[in-house]
Amino acid sequence: MAVSDHVDLPTFMEGVKKRNPNQPEFVQAVQEVAEDIYEFIQDKEEYHAQQILRRIAEPDRVVSFRVCWEDDAGNIRVQRGYRVQNNNAIGPYKGGIRFHPSVNESVLKFLAFEQTFKNALTGLPMGGGKGGSNFNPKGKSVREIMRFCQSFMTELYRHIGADVDVPAGDIGVGGREIGFMFGQYKRITNQFTGVLTGKGLEYGGSLIRPEATGYGAVYFLANMLATKGEDLVGKSAVISGSGNVATHAAEKIVQLGGKVLTLSDSGGFVHDPDGFDQEKIDWVKTHKTHRRGRIQDYVEAFPKATFHEGKTPWGVPCDVALPCATQNELLGEDARTLVANGCKALAEGANMPTDLEGVHVFKAAKLLYAPGKASNAGGVAVSGLEMSQNSERRAWKEEELQQMLKDIMFGIHQSCLTWGDQGGGYVDYVKGANIAGFKKVADAMLAFGVV
């Protein structure tokens, strides 16, 4: 094989920046992966010659479309919808749909890129994709949300399919929105297939899908602590977010004997020094999901807690931390504070919540630090199990699914150990996850030749 004129890491990143102008989140995600992959492929000429990393960092396709809908006042509104199909080397494209005003091409490309590695890590046959819109569900009526979801699916349906691309939920998209989109897909195509995951149990959804991301993140955290002979009993936890991922992570921490000190939303964080027990977590779930309320209202219901407006919770001393809100919510300075306050372990429930500087701080401090692509993979893993159940046309029992989720998280942790063990008792989980995810996708791509 001819020796390729492969470039070094800075030159590679220059190219990524040049080809993706004004897409800082996408460039950040590629850089975080490329830092590890460059080292790994140094002596593996075939990956260079076949330009594998370059190809994974170029989405198979980015579909962008107009979504028109009518609000309750009769105004015509126009939003932009997307589906980024990053890579389907090991299975149909798979990844959530996000409805949030911050959604743009850069954010969805970074998420679809991350999803490719995450899905490979689960061991299930799923490629990577992501979609969404800059539609803001906040303050919208249920009928407006329904009209938007229907209009969004009226274009999206032609790009997806049970063996093509299987979307799910993400920020701003939960069971209700999946229901509206599934209904519209079925109406247009006249087909009842497993085209979306996160469905209701009545129409092909899987047990434990809502809990899976948060529970899985805590299982991963427990696996990391176990390498040091420790567990979660008596450990204090700082959690950001108050949605599906954060509340289920909090629930599992409490079940495993830990104490949850904080939850947050975009308005600020709540600190409850007594800890959030199951009853308080249930209050948050109801208040945030069903009443669409703000976390700050918690202090009225539970007056011993305090609300910290416009702040993130990383300054509260803790043993373990779980960022479960959104990308770049934990910056270099926050990482230094956590380390200085004696935080021992951190598992990301969100996608890329830690910025590049923060990642470098955690690595330098040799913290037990799990990147989202490893620790938050439980959600998409149970989505993969939902796809299998749909194909089989049956529903598995809760105990079976709980065990499968635990086993999958254990398996991802093992993969990280295989590729990230640095000796001297330190495991670089970022490197481990990047290499394990990359290798699986890359080897499939090598088998296909130049396509």
Ligand code: GLU
């Ligand atoms: N949005 C979730 C994630 O970031 C789940 C995706 C899915 O279930 O397909 O992994």
